[in-house]
Amino acid sequence: MLVTGSVDIEADGSVSAYEADEPGRLPPAVVQLLGSAVPNWRFQPIEIEGRPARVQTRASILVHAHKAPDDGYLLSIARASFGSSDDADMPTAKRLTPPRYPSDLVRAGVGGTVYLMVKVARDGSVADAMVEQVNLRTVAKDSAMQRMRDQFAESALAGTRRWTFNPPVEPDASPYWVVRVPVHFVAPDASVPKYGDWSAYVPGPRALAPWAGVEDMDAPDTLVPGGVYRAGKQGPELLTPLGSPGS
Incomplete structure (x- = not known):
């Protein structure tokens, strides 16, 4: 949750x-x-x-x-x-056209979330993109789950070619900006989890971005759906443990 x-x-x-x-x-x-x-x-x-x-x-x-x-x-x-996801010195979404849902995964009722990292050019176009992580809402053999992740990742990456962003309100001298965007694939018969609902998923392996300045990042699954987030560590630094388990 x-x-x-x-x-x-x-x-x-x-x-x-x-x-x-x-x-x-x-x-x-x-x-x-x-x-x-x-x-x-x-x-x-x-x-x-x-x-x-x-x-x-x-x-x-x-x-x-x-x-x-x-x-x-x-x-x-x-x-x-x-930290906040609406800083004036980072890009915001202009047009994030939903990617194509892989047809065989639709028929199988497989859902998942692709966490993308997108390099945004100075004019708001997408210069490059990569998949940081793919989480599935289906449990299967490892080889089958990897095929599902690959299909979701390929579709999400293809979708970024049609995306555009608004440059920052307070732009800096950076040649580009890197943002993180969660893309959700919700199976036809599944309901979208609401705030306060439990949601079960199988986390996928996490990849590191090849671009400078985004090495230290929070976990993808703390990103709230529907947002565009700065890549790289942001917000206050927590020094103590998160907390002990409770029943």
Whole structure:
């Protein structure tokens, strides 16, 4: 389950407040887990104009549920990313035409998510693209799942040829910008997970981008669907563990 919200960080890096988006749509156990873990986080203090400052950051938190021996579930915070996806110095989506859904995967009811990294040229066109990771919503033999990932990846990459972006409102001198875009393939008979729903998937292997400046990145599955995200590490740096498992 991907939970979004905001975290208030004090000048010393401690957390003074945390608020999940739409907590009424979240299971009580998830609300309890985050409410007990997030206040204990500590971040690298953030300086503004050379002085430690109090800031608020957006947070995207991935919660995992693992089957317990007693038929219950153990919840844990698997990953988290911080920062905004609407910075003025990064490109925004202009036209992201959905890619073609591979016909045999449609017939088989196979769904998945392709996490793309896109090199955006100064004029907003796509100069290059690569697949960072492909997660599947189907379990099969390893060889079969690899074929499914390859088909989704090929279709998603082909789709980027028709994409265009708006250059940043505050452009810098970079020859290009790199953004990350999740592409979701939802099988015809499947429902799109809503905020607060659990979603099962099989993570695929993760590839590294060949372009400079994007080596240190948050996990792809903390990216909220429908967004365009800066490639490379962004947002405050968390210094403490995410939290201990809870039942």
